[in-house]
Amino acid sequence: MGKLLVIHGPNLNLLGMREVAVYGNVTIDGINRMVEEEAGKYSLDVDFYQSNHEGDIVDKIQEAVRGYDCIIINPGALTHYSIAVRDALVAVDIPVIETHLSNIYKREDFRHKSVIASIAVGQISGFGPQSYVLAVRAAAEIIKA
Ligand code: DQA
Secondary structure (H helix, E strand, O other), rough: EEEEEEEEOOOOHHOOOOHHHHHOOOHHHHHHHHHHHHHOOOOEEEEEOOOHHHHHHHHHHHOOOOOOEEEEEEOHHHOOOOHHHHHHHHHHOOOEEEEEEEOOHHHHHHHOOOOOOOHHHHEEEEEOOOHHHHHHHHHHHHHOO
């Protein structure tokens, strides 16, 4: 019925051992399994990509023009300053859902600003791994509409 691309930004490969008090103990593979399970309920295919490198994420977004109906992205720290990631997302013109494990508005001031949010359909922040599950539900609605 549709195809999703889930992009995890810098340091999210360390989930499960990184700042467990903030991000919890579910690994990136665990999150990806939760996403796959939820996507299956809506007959959505999912591909996953993680990189610690801004340019690689830009390349991946550019390639997404071939065949994705929605991008779910947790840009990690790139959220707060990467105009390059933002511009790539605008260029490909695919609906974007921004996700965060933590509630970025409850944290340090420098995390309160997202350069992605204003070009996303919406942002889901603060529900731990469930942020991604909720994003899949939102993607299913967007694709259906
Ligand atoms: C994050 C929040 C960012 O501020 C941080 O740099 C991350 C993870 C989150 O999922 O809560 O790497 O995107």
